[in-house]
Amino acid sequence: MAPSDDVTRTIELLFFAYRAFTHDPDAHLESYGFGRAHHRVLHFVSRQPGMRVADLLDILAITKQSLAPVLKQLVDKGFIEQHEGAHDRRERRLHVTAAGARLSDDLKALQAQRLETAFASLPAPTRAHVEAFLFAIIDEQDREAVAALLPDVASGGIDPKR
Amino acid sequence: MAPSDDVTRTIELLFFAYRAFTHDPDAHLESYGFGRAHHRVLHFVSRQPGMRVADLLDILAITKQSLAPVLKQLVDKGFIEQHEGAHDRRERRLHVTAAGARLSDDLKALQAQRLETAFASLPAPTRAHVEAFLFAIIDEQDREAVAALLPDVASGGIDPKR
DNA sequence: CATTTAAGTCAACATGCCTGACATAAATCT
DNA sequence: AGATTTATGTCAGGCATGTTGACTTAAATG
Numbered sequence: 001m002a003p004s005d006d007v008t009r010t011i012e013l014l015f016f017a018y019r020a021f022t023h024d025p026d027a028h029l030e031s032y033g034f035g036r037a038h039h040r041v042l043h044f045v046s047r048q049p050g051m052r053v054a055d056l057l058d059i060l061a062i063t064k065q066s067l068a069p070v071l072k073q074l075v076d077k078g079f080i081e082q083h084e085g086a087h088d089r090r091e092r093r094l095h096v097t098a099a100g101a102r103l104s105d106d107l108k109a110l111q112a113q114r115l116e117t118a119f120a121s122l123p124a125p126t127r128a129h130v131e132a133f134l135f136a137i138i139d140e141q142d143r144e145a146v147a148a149l150l151p152d153v154a155s156g157g158i159d160p161k162r
Numbered sequence: 163m164a165p166s167d168d169v170t171r172t173i174e175l176l177f178f179a180y181r182a183f184t185h186d187p188d189a190h191l192e193s194y195g196f197g198r199a200h201h202r203v204l205h206f207v208s209r210q211p212g213m214r215v216a217d218l219l220d221i222l223a224i225t226k227q228s229l230a231p232v233l234k235q236l237v238d239k240g241f242i243e244q245h246e247g248a249h250d251r252r253e254r255r256l257h258v259t260a261a262g263a264r265l266s267d268d269l270k271a272l273q274a275q276r277l278e279t280a281f282a283s284l285p286a287p288t289r290a291h292v293e294a295f296l297f298a299i300i301d302e303q304d305r306e307a308v309a310a311l312l313p314d315v316a317s318g319g320i321d322p323k324r
Numbered sequence: 325c326a327t328t329t330a331a332g333t334c335a336a337c338a339t340g341c342c343t344g345a346c347a348t349a350a351a352t353c354t
Numbered sequence: 355a356g357a358t359t360t361a362t363g364t365c366a367g368g369c370a371t372g373t374t375g376a377c378t379t380a381a382a383t384g
Contacts, residue, residue: 016300020301040177129284136281142178
């Protein structure tokens with residue numbers, strides 16, 4: 001096997017796996033007239049209620065002009081609410097409504113189903129290895145910010161070599 | 163830890179990791195006036211020289227109307243060549259040119275760098291676990307076709323439980 | 325009071341995907 | 355041979371998601 005076959009296989013698996021991973025929510029979102037961009041907003045607002053617009057832009061790494069129509073649609077259709085900041089009234093603190101929480105949970109359930117089925121079919125250490133790998137793929141300078149965002153790892157984490 | 167924290171962490175890691183994974187090639191492609199769609203075409207044609215347009219459409223899961231402008235640009239700029247099929251002259255067999263092979267290799271090197279650095283920082287079994295996971299994420303009905311496409315696994319594969 | 329900050333808006337544009345309809349040439353079936 | 359199917363290409367129109375640049379508004383801060 002050529003030396004680059006390993007990396008080719010990983011690259012192609014990532015492509016096909018990520019497409020599968022996003023497929024179910026994409027299909028579900030269609031019935032609401034929403035797309036993947038709406039999913040991302042809903043997910044992170046649901047995960048961090050009260051976040052500011054600027055925080056969301058940082059996480060998504062898009063411009064406010066890109067976010068604007070997506071956020072407006074989510075607000076107009078009653079999935080997200082904006083509240084004036086308590087201490088700084090320029091801020092629009094973002095919250096999911098009950099409907100938004102429901103949709104966000106439904107979308108997560110679709111992805112959870114796929115991920116948990118995969119993990120259940122594989123040996124127990126898989127999850128820790130996979131998470132360590134995914135984390136190591138992220139730019140070193142971004143890892144701290146991402147780690148601060150993620151739910152804590154329970155245990156069995158794979159530590160990077162020194 | 164809430165039961166859904168695990169899946170939330172995996173979902174978010176996949177999002178951030180995939181964004182990082184595509185970032186370097188995206189940036190490199192910009193200087194050619196190309197996008198991610200061109201990368202995918204270049205990659206698969208390079209991997210399977212002589213493939214037909216219909217094969218490419220199947221793999222990418224897009225319509226020929228979506229592919230057409232992307233393929234035309236790659237042909238016009240001298241990265242891909244089309245040759246009449248030897249046995250069936252309706253077919254346009256796709257091949258990368260020398261320049262196409264070079265660009266494809268350059269893009270792969272960027273992703274290889276990221277992946278291999280990640281694997282090198284982690285215990286040896288990581289690669290097998292990661293690949294088994296990515297494969298298990300793919301729809302069961304698509305796995306056979308994907309497996310046929312991928313370079314063979316050398317050894318140390320993680321077998322799914324029965 | 326001047327400046328900065330948070331957010332929103334308007335315009336123009338590019339990419340990458342879609343559906344639908346139709347065209348062409350070559351292979352295949354009857 | 356003639357009809358049909360197949361492989362590919364093309365035209366038209368549309369939608370989602372992103373970009374840059376310029377500007378506005380309101381509120382906080384120096």
